[in-house]
Amino acid sequence: MRKKYTIVKFLILITFFLFNSIQAQSYYSSKEFGFQSYFPNSQAIGMGGTFIAIADGFQINTLNPAGLVSIPVTRLAGNFIHEAIWNKSKNETGFSKYTNLNGISLAIPLKAGKLVSSFSISPASQFDYEYENTGQIDDYNYSKKIIAQGGLNKISAGIGFSPIRRVSFGAAFNYYFGKLEQTWQVDYVSDLFWDTSNKLTRKMWGLNFSTGMIVNPIPPLFLGVFYSSNYQLNSQDHIKNSTTKGSMLYTVSKYDYDQIELTMPKTWGIGLSYIIKKKFRVACDYITEQWSDFRINDITAEDYQNRHRIGVGSEMLPSVNMLAKYYEKMTYRVGYFYQRLDLLDINGNSVSEYGVTLGFGLPYYGTLGRIDVALKYGVRGDLSINPVEENTFQLFISITGGEKWFVRRDQR
Amino acid sequence: MKKISPFFNLALLIILIIGCGKNRPLPGSYERIIGTNEGAIADTILVLETGSENYYSKLMNTSTSSELLLGSYEQYNSGIFLQFTDLPDSIQINSAELVLSMKSRTAPGDADSTFWDIQRLATVNAFLADTLWDENSPPQKNFDLQLSSFTIYSDSTNNITIPLDSGLVNQWIDTLSTIHDYGIWLECSHAEFIQIYYSLDTFDATIVPKINLYYTIIDSQGVAIDTNKVVYVREDAFVLLNNEQDLNLDPDLFYIGKGLAFHNIFKFNFDFIDTLTHINRAFLELKINQSYSIRNLAGMSDAILYRLSEEWIEGNEITGSSYSPTVSDSLLIFDITPTIQTIIDKKYDNFGFFVKSTNEGETISRIAFYSSKSNFELQPKLHVYYSLPTKQEF
Numbered sequence: 001m002r003k004k005y006t007i008v009k010f011l012i013l014i015t016f017f018l019f020n021s022i023q024a025q026s027y028y029s030s031k032e033f034g035f036q037s038y039f040p041n042s043q044a045i046g047m048g049g050t051f052i053a054i055a056d057g058f059q060i061n062t063l064n065p066a067g068l069v070s071i072p073v074t075r076l077a078g079n080f081i082h083e084a085i086w087n088k089s090k091n092e093t094g095f096s097k098y099t100n101l102n103g104i105s106l107a108i109p110l111k112a113g114k115l116v117s118s119f120s121i122s123p124a125s126q127f128d129y130e131y132e133n134t135g136q137i138d139d140y141n142y143s144k145k146i147i148a149q150g151g152l153n154k155i156s157a158g159i160g161f162s163p164i165r166r167v168s169f170g171a172a173f174n175y176y177f178g179k180l181e182q183t184w185q186v187d188y189v190s191d192l193f194w195d196t197s198n199k200l201t202r203k204m205w206g207l208n209f210s211t212g213m214i215v216n217p218i219p220p221l222f223l224g225v226f227y228s229s230n231y232q233l234n235s236q237d238h239i240k241n242s243t244t245k246g247s248m249l250y251t252v253s254k255y256d257y258d259q260i261e262l263t264m265p266k267t268w269g270i271g272l273s274y275i276i277k278k279k280f281r282v283a284c285d286y287i288t289e290q291w292s293d294f295r296i297n298d299i300t301a302e303d304y305q306n307r308h309r310i311g312v313g314s315e316m317l318p319s320v321n322m323l324a325k326y327y328e329k330m331t332y333r334v335g336y337f338y339q340r341l342d343l344l345d346i347n348g349n350s351v352s353e354y355g356v357t358l359g360f361g362l363p364y365y366g367t368l369g370r371i372d373v374a375l376k377y378g379v380r381g382d383l384s385i386n387p388v389e390e391n392t393f394q395l396f397i398s399i400t401g402g403e404k405w406f407v408r409r410d411q412r
Numbered sequence: 413m414k415k416i417s418p419f420f421n422l423a424l425l426i427i428l429i430i431g432c433g434k435n436r437p438l439p440g441s442y443e444r445i446i447g448t449n450e451g452a453i454a455d456t457i458l459v460l461e462t463g464s465e466n467y468y469s470k471l472m473n474t475s476t477s478s479e480l481l482l483g484s485y486e487q488y489n490s491g492i493f494l495q496f497t498d499l500p501d502s503i504q505i506n507s508a509e510l511v512l513s514m515k516s517r518t519a520p521g522d523a524d525s526t527f528w529d530i531q532r533l534a535t536v537n538a539f540l541a542d543t544l545w546d547e548n549s550p551p552q553k554n555f556d557l558q559l560s561s562f563t564i565y566s567d568s569t570n571n572i573t574i575p576l577d578s579g580l581v582n583q584w585i586d587t588l589s590t591i592h593d594y595g596i597w598l599e600c601s602h603a604e605f606i607q608i609y610y611s612l613d614t615f616d617a618t619i620v621p622k623i624n625l626y627y628t629i630i631d632s633q634g635v636a637i638d639t640n641k642v643v644y645v646r647e648d649a650f651v652l653l654n655n656e657q658d659l660n661l662d663p664d665l666f667y668i669g670k671g672l673a674f675h676n677i678f679k680f681n682f683d684f685i686d687t688l689t690h691i692n693r694a695f696l697e698l699k700i701n702q703s704y705s706i707r708n709l710a711g712m713s714d715a716i717l718y719r720l721s722e723e724w725i726e727g728n729e730i731t732g733s734s735y736s737p738t739v740s741d742s743l744l745i746f747d748i749t750p751t752i753q754t755i756i757d758k759k760y761d762n763f764g765f766f767v768k769s770t771n772e773g774e775t776i777s778r779i780a781f782y783s784s785k786s787n788f789e790l791q792p793k794l795h796v797y798y799s800l801p802t803k804q805e806f
Contacts, residue, residue: 094438133442
């Protein structure tokens with residue numbers, strides 16, 4: 001009976017993910033490339049988004065692939081996100097939610113503790129909103145809408161290796177691709193009118209590499225650094241402007257813009273983690289994206305600023321005692337983050353975000369699998385300087401499984 | 413797995429509680445993204461430059477009409493031309509009669525039910541035609557060739573039978589005679605009404621125009637036998653005996669008509685509208701002047717509007733999209749949204765619009781419209797609702 005309930009609950013969750021993945025509605029996702037995410041792993045998010053110097057056997061670290069070396073067995077991880085946003089302007093409030101798969105990653109140790117490869121697909125930015133404005137002309141009611149959806153995804157193939165003890169390196173190739181669709185439309189209530197639809201479809205693709213290093217100068221201390229190169233993102237815009245009435249469609253214009261080359265900024269970050277008495281881990285990361293270098297067809301674009309992010313976090317590590325109670329085998333996390341976003345608001349002011357995180361690691365099947373849950377509460381924007389302030393609540397779930405595949409033990 | 417269950421339940425609860433909230437987009441976000449000027453919704457009313465309409469009038473070749481009109485309606489005066497086939501040429505006609513089947517009748521003021529209460533008369537003169545069928549030069553009255561003079565009555569509802577001069581008919585059918593077989597021409601002067609007869613186009617032998625010929629034959633025993641032959645019409649037409657000048661039309665109006673057709677061309681200026689503009693609705697409104705229209709505005713919805721696809725030359729075949737109107741009181745409204753869109757986005761050049769009656773040779777009618785010379789309330793107006801383009805960029 002218990003099993004039946006679990007299946008029912010699981011089905012409810014899956015159904016929710018399948019049918020609720022609409023409109024993040026973050027006002028700030030309407031700018032530039034949408035809202036960007038660095039790393040979807042719930043363990044890292046639970047610790048304030050720190051991951052650069054974390055060497056953890058459950059974390060498939062595709063941003064700093066040097067961390068892959070710690071993975072002892074083949075791991076497959078699926079990440080999910082549920083997000084609720086309460087946004088407000090000076091006079092109004094709004095609410096939106098979003099649920100979706102947030103990436104899948106696979107790590108395969110080729111030589112335990114020495115050489116681990118990884119593959120992943122994850123969202124790099126998200127572009128998803130729908131806003132409406134209603135009006136009336138000569139007693140005819142209409143609504144104007146701006147609808148956008150899509151995003152940039154990243155496929156990574158990386159490798160982590162440890163040539164010498166206490167030092168690991170990593171490198172990854174990342175292929176970015178995605179489609180963004182923005183539709184501006186005018187819908188009249190009266191069927192005497194033709195409705196307007198202007199649709200911009202942007203396809204983007206590009207390739208870059210990232211590299212990283214983690215050193216462990218003394219047993220409890222880990223220092224990490226990663227660098228993700230600037231790269232060329234090719235962008236091809238297709239325009240289709242049309243009017244529709246019932247089943248009739250009239251294409252006003254349809255054309256492609258010339259392909260443009262976007263020089264995307266490099267990203268780098270440094271971090272440290274420290275393990276206290278094998279019981280606690282504290283970590284701190286700093287990441288920056290050099291958006292001031294962002295260029296369009298080799299011309300420096302204005303209205304961008306460098307993105308800076310700092311995160312601090314701590315986790316209480318699980319007991320390694322096989323006889324410990326389950327809650328003692330769990331991991332408990334807490335964190336804080338602050339970031340200045342790369343986008344500017346409509347008045348040219350900077351937009352900042354800060355928040356706190358909580359997290360849990362729930363082991364299953366002994367030490368082979370773990371479910372990480374992270375709760376993140378953040379405040380994006382500040383009504384005293386920005387037009388919109390958003391309070392975000394996000395729930396992240398990462399389910400990581402493990403299985404020993406073709407592991408070659410080091411023979412000494 | 414049992415240990416995970418409470419956390420799983422908690423996560424599910426959080427998702428369900430927060431996730432089932434209804435999306436309420438933040439008001440004002442549209443303006444923050446698009447701005448208040450971009451993508452504006454607007455409307456405008458376009459009028460013609462004063463006196464810029466061109467029109468042509470044309471008497472129609474009415475040989476394909478389903479109606480034959482005989483009589484007068486205001487300044488319109490209509491005659492009938494009939495040609496017959498298979499006329500026997502070796503018999504001696506004793507008598508002959510022309511039979512026309514009544515379809516309906518019309519007269520100015522006939523909407524008043526008392527109009528027909530008073531019996532009115534008209535004299536029909538039938539002649540042998542002195543010329544072949546030509547819409548531009550109808551046969552002339554030649555009393556040497558008069559077949560009949562006959563009275564018709566406004567209250568007739570049955571067939572009318574017009575006796576024909578048998579002597580003249582014998583000359584007509586005699587191929588050795590100097591009289592040509594051009595046909596019969598009927599005209600009616602000073603009638604206060606028009607009688608409408610069925611034409612050849614009905615394809616019904618019982619009602620198409622015909623001539624009954626009565627003659628005598630001598631059989632092989634030398635006995636005289638009276639017999640008859642029916643000769644059916646081969647071609648028929650009603651022909652208006654007017655031209656535009658006869659009608660004393662108000663030059664400050666424009667017209668569409670049947671019988672005497674009017675072809676009107678007018679052109680609006682769209683230069684001020686951005687080529688990327690989306691046209692949400694465009695309709696042309698023509699206001700009718702009832703006092704210069706005839707036949708009680710019958711056939712108002714028979715008006716048709718074309719988008720001209722080239723500079724108009726009268727006589728050319730009309731190409732381009734066509735639109736039929738909806739009628740509202742004394743307004744004809746043509747919904748021409750798609751065609752205005754094609755002109756705005758330069759898919760087609762703006763050669764203007766052409767308006768006329770459909771089936772111009774079918775009968776007679778005339779609808780008068782206020783033109784650009786009238787005051788703003790009355791003149792032709794093109795209402796355009798449109799949405800201005802937004803900047804298409806993220």
